[in-house]
Amino acid sequence: MSNTLNREDQELLEAFEAGAFTSELKDERRAQLARLAGETIRKDKRINIRISSRDLEALQRRALEEGLPYQSLISSVLHKYVSGGLKDVTASKAVRRKNHGTPR
Numbered sequence: 001m002s003n004t005l006n007r008e009d010q011e012l013l014e015a016f017e018a019g020a021f022t023s024e025l026k027d028e029r030r031a032q033l034a035r036l037a038g039e040t041i042r043k044d045k046r047i048n049i050r051i052s053s054r055d056l057e058a059l060q061r062r063a064l065e066e067g068l069p070y071q072s073l074i075s076s077v078l079h080k081y082v083s084g085g086l087k088d089v090t091a092s093k094a095v096r097r098k099n100h101g102t103p104r
Contacts, residue, residue: 043075 005013015021063070080086
């Protein structure tokens with residue numbers, strides 16, 4: 001992956017670094033977002049699950065590729081799923097088949 005910026009991106013970076021951008025967030029909204037971010041990253045519950053060794057090894061490999069602990073990867077995937085950022089593709093396909101019949 002190249003770190004070379006095009007002219008427009010370079011201009012934006014220089015303007016940002018020069019302090020040309022200011023936030024339009026009001027203090028109340030900034031505090032709300034900070035609180036929500038803190039709640040999102042707080043890990044206050046422990047669970048135990050059983051998964052296949054094959055799935056665990058695959059998760060550990062993916063986590064290694066991403067450069068993070070495998071438990072953090074699992075937590076991230078679960079968070080994305082419950083917050084709507086990750087969709088269950090197989091469930092969607094099953095619903096489509098049920099509603100529209102099996103494609104021929």
